[in-house]
Each structure stands twice: as C-alpha cells, then as structure tokens.
Amino acid sequence: MVSIYQRNLKRQFLAFLSMMLRWPIFIFLAVSRTFKINTLFTIYPGSVQDLEGYALPGFRKVLTKYISGKPFIAGVITSGNGYGRGLVLALPNTIEQIKADKKLVGKIMRRLEFARKVTGAKTIAIAGQGPRYFKSHYPYQEPFVYGLRGRVFSVIETVERISEKHHLPKDLTTVAILGVGEIGEAIIQNLTDLGYNAKGISIHKVDGRVIIDNDDFDMLRTADLVVVQTPRGNDVIPYYENLKKSAILVDDAHPRITVPPNGNKFYKVAVGRPGVTFKPPLPGYRDYWIPGCVQESMVVAETGRADLQQEEFNQKSKELGFFAILVEECG
DSSP: OOOOOOOOHHHHHHHHHHHHTHHHHHHHHHHOOTTOEEEEEEEOOSSHHHHHTTSOTTOHHHHHHHSTTOOEEEEEEEOSSSSOEEEEEEOSOOHHHHHHOHHHHHHHHHHHHHHHHHHTOSEEEEOTTHHHHHHHHSOOOTTEEOOHHHHHHHHHHHHHHHHHHTTOOGGGOEEEEESOSHHHHHHHHHHHHTTOEEEEEOEEEETTEEEEOGGGHHHHHHOSEEEEOSSSGGGGGGGGGGSOTTOEEEEOOSSOOOSOOSSSEEEEOOEEOTTOEEESOOTTSOTTOBOHHHHHHHHHHHHOOSOOOHHHHHHHHHHTTOEEOOEEEOO
C-alpha cells in the first residue's frame, strides 16, 4: 500500500476550529482584505479516509451530521509570486450526496458565492467530479470554473514529460485513457493533436466494480502509457496483469491509486508552480501539488479570461509558471 493518508493533526485541528468559528472567521476576512484571496478551492470527501483527514478522532459522525452543506476553511494556498493567495474550503458531504440532492447543491453553491464575496476572491473551483454534478443541479457559471482545462493541461504536460524522460517518440507511442468521459475525450483529442496515438478504453460499472468492455482489452494490453481516469484509482488494480511489462501507468484519479503495479513504471499526475504550497497539505497530496481544477481557477483569476480555449489555456499556463511534476511512485 502507498502511505498517502497519514494523519495530520494540524489539519484536523484547523478544521475543527474553523467549524466552530465559521462566522467569526468569515467576518474577519470580510473586514480585512489584506490577505488578497484570489481563488476559493472547495473539496469534499472522495473516500472515508478523505473525510477523516479533516475530522479529529471520534468527530466524523458529528462532522457529517451538523455541518452538512456548510463550507468551512481547511487551509490556505500560499503564493510567492504576488498573484494572490487561495483559500481551501471543505465540505463534509460525499459525492454520492451531491449527485442525489439538488437542494443540498443549491445551498452549497449559494454559500460558496457568499464566501467569495466576503473574501474578495475572483474564482471558485470545486474538486474532482463535483463540477459535473453541481452543474446538473444548479446554474454553473462565473465565478465558478469547470476545471476541465486544468485537468487536461495537467495530464498533457505529464505525458509530455514522461515521453521526454523515457525517450518515447510521439508517433510510435500509444496512450490509452482508461475511462472515457468528458475529460478523457478532451485528453484524447489534445494528445492526438500533439502527434500521439491516443485511444480511449470504455468502462462501465457492475456491482460497484469497473468493467472494461471486451473490445478494448487489446488496447489495454498493447498501450505504452495508460492514463487512469476511473472513478476511483484502485478500480484499475484488477487489470494490472493485463499491462505489458514496459507499459507506464499514469494516475489521474481521486481517490488516487494506493496499490502500485508490480514492475511497471508508475507516475501520479501533479502540477506545480514556484512559490505555491498548500498549508496544510490536502489529504493524500504533497503540499506543493496543485490539482488541475485549482490550476484552472488560478489561470482564470490571474488573466481575467474565462473563455480561453484549451490550446491558448495551455500556453498561458506555461507563461504563468505552471509545470508538470514528475511524481514517480514505487512500482
């Protein structure tokens, strides 16, 4: 197992204080705009471990029962480049609750918009699959960013850096995207435009397990790089035996993969930028990793452009100092 959910009492204690003092903290932020909050990043538990990452021992049930739908401050995003800081907000609600409860989503989004006005932030990012389900329940428009461009940028840059490191010629490199949704399709298109042989591997769920369509098994067996876009990273574990020995596994799932493949190279998608850190770190992340949705939020806030197409967005991201961190896990 990869040790990614180490207990962080500072993060848990900060979350506890923030829950107890929600209103005094927001009033303080409203009065003092000297912190230059540029963006808000909202996270929710993708797993029980994520939720426990913000709950002091014994407080998880209390957390989910009494502050449902109420964002609380869970950290800050520091910046050494003068562009402004970010604020991390957390929700105790799971993605299953968000998918099912339209009224809950409405309450959350109104509260996030209130927090943005109070802090003076320009943009709001929501983690993972959140934007897709929020959008299906409630008008999703500026200042909320969708996160698609940031997710695509982070994967494209990671694949490019891996190809450079391992001397993989683009026209001879097959990249398989395991899990072809909206993000997966955009990644395939961008990689194809760059000269890669990029294909999608369709999946469906049966009794909670991810099943690969039979017609796509050959793609999995022959791929040089496999980018994991499954609902949960560990969905790919039953298929490790189908990877060819030289294949490189690239993890862009959340919750992330916790059991690395045996013998295959294994990288985690992560973006960095000089001077940017998360204090305290997000559960399962290192303090200098920037999720793709946050990266997009930063670019939109700093350029004032919410209409950038993917190619121009990628170029602006590089100009603003964002780059792929090659995080090589033990395989």
